[in-house]
Amino acid sequence: MAASYDILLAELTKAYLYGRKNTTGQQNIDAASTAKIQADAIWNVSGQGGSGYATQAWVIAQGYITAAALTGYATQSWVSSNFQPILSETLGSVLFSGGGSTISEDNTNFFYDSTTIALGLGTNTPQRRLHSSVTTTGTTTAIALENNNTTNNNGNVLSFRSATSGVGASTFIEFGAVRCTYEEHDHATSKARMSLFTMNVGTLQESFIATYDGQIKAPYLASATTSNVLYYDSITGLITYGAGGGGGSGTVTNVSGVAANGFSWSIANPTTTPAITLTLQNATTSQSGQLTSTDWNTFNNKLGTALTSAYIFVGNGSNVATGVAMSGDATISNAGAVTLANTAVTAGSYTNASFTVDAKGRLTAASSSGTSFSDVIFSDYTDGTAVTASGTNTISKSVLVAANKITVGDINTLWCWFEKNGVSAANDRIYVNTSNSLTGATLIATLNPGATDKFDTIMRRFVVKSSTSTKFFAVGSSSVSDITTSTSASASVNIDWTQAQYFLFACQNNVGGDSNLCTNANLTRTR
Amino acid sequence: MKLNFTENRIAEYEGKKIELTGQYEYLGDGAFHLMMDNNYKYFTIDDITINGVDVTSLEDFIKYLIS
Secondary structure: OOOOOOOOHHHOOOOOOOOOOOHHHOOOOOOOOOOOOOOOOOOOHHHHOOOOOOOOOOOOOOOOOOHHHHOOOOOOOOOOOOOOOOOOOOOOEOOEEEEOOEEEOOOOOEEEEOOOOEEEEOOOOOOOOEEEOOOOOOOOOOOOOOOOOOOOOEEEEEEEEEOOOOOOOOOOEEEEEEEEEEEEOOHHHOEEEEEEEEEEOOEEEEEEEEOOOOEEEEOOOOOOOOOOEEEEEOOOOEEEEEOOOOOOOOOOOOOOOOOEOOEEEEEEOOOOOOEEEEEEOEOOOOOOOEOOHHHHHHHHOOOOOOOOOOEEEEEOOOOOEEEEEOOOOEEEOOOOOEEEOOOOOOOOOOOOEEEEEOOOOOEEEEEEOOOOOEEEEEEEOOOOOOEOOEOOOEEEEEEEEOOOOOOOOOEEEEEEEEEEEOOOOEEEEEEEEOOOOOOOOEEEEEEOOOOOOOEEEEEEEEEEOOOOOEEEOOOOOOOOOOOOOOOOOOEEEOOOOOOOEEEEEEEEEOOOOOEEEEEEEEEEEEO | OOEEEEEOOEEEEOOEEEEEEEEEEEEEOOEEEEEEOOEEEEEEHHHEEEOOEEOOOHHHHHHHHHO
């Protein structure tokens, strides 16, 4: 037919529907809301419709082609690939077979957003290219990767890709991946590991491994060698580092401690799960250790170093150290030099002086009274040792005169007493020596008490003429006193008074049983 | 320190030469006052040597003194 006609399809069991040249000449199938194109109404559209017109067929929106309408024809080659039924499914729904001859949709759970190019599973608002969403209480699997090959060490890889730039640039470069390897497929002993791969200078390396037994390995933590591996054993809690694996080589197997500087150690389970207890003792005078609270407070209350220049710390009336300036009879500089306050005494030397001393012991006045003076060198009133031996010259008393105590120009007077009990005469002598010994001593006086004498006194004067000459009354004279005349010349004795000298008072009994001793002695000098 | 006679009437004592200038006095019990350089000095026989040799005989030493 060359023209278009309205065709009441209900009256037809078969009809040849000719296509039109264009859509402007389209004629509607009237009352299509109730009209149906029966299962065999469209027949051989492609092959019989005539050249150039049957490549497409339009069914108006209100009509529909029942599934049965295409039964038996959809697989026929003459159902044109350009056959495009006009449907009423929801926007974005991805159509799928509903079973039999039906086409189904699940807009809520199977959705494609052509604008963002996103496919949603379990959602109709996909946020990424592939968005799988679940609302299950607890954990559930949103995406599963499966490799059913049961060869050990097979697995799945979730790969991350991109393109590179620069020299050698390429596309679809894998720069990261997550790989799960099924190491052992045997059901009873099955085990796996998860690896994280990252790109490192063009090489995708296995940088992080979680093993089946809870270990975490980072083979490339320190460098790109397998000998530098960090191991974490979640069972023992141990972190080890080094070559090896499985927490073997490089694992700390024992822990011990060394006590030092006040620290002591207590380690429980040193080979398994070490628990270390550190104890620090209190510091003492001889032992390092911790500072106790008491000590800290003591130290904290110590004086600081701040002090006003030239001040000294003095405890005040509140018993608190306070910086004050030294005053009164002395002052002190900030260099520590103490300066005494002057008295009325003029500095200088005084001969045979007259002194006035105040209550503080200071000389408040001094003057020379002339060139002559008298000075007691020694005055010893204690009994000497009683000499009872017979015939042995023995020291009864000795008195030490310090060096330079007697000087040139001194006129000295020596007095001493001897007491004797016995029946025989004796010998009493006075010597001078640099040691407390008679050996080498110089005799300066001698007196021989008689058998009945009980007491005798020696008085001997000597004058220091020079450093080498001390004049004595004739040495060896038995005179008890220098107040006499003598036919013997005076003796010049070389005594070095710049050295300390001993005055030795000796006794010698003629018979045993007699007792003789020096009871006192004194030496004065005048000039 | 011993008094060491090195030649007739010349002795050394404490590093000094001393001349036996006059008489001696024997005090008994081996002790002497020896007049040396016009001073009497006290020594016992045990303190005296002749040319470094200890004097063992008091009699011999007295003979030495008066020789």
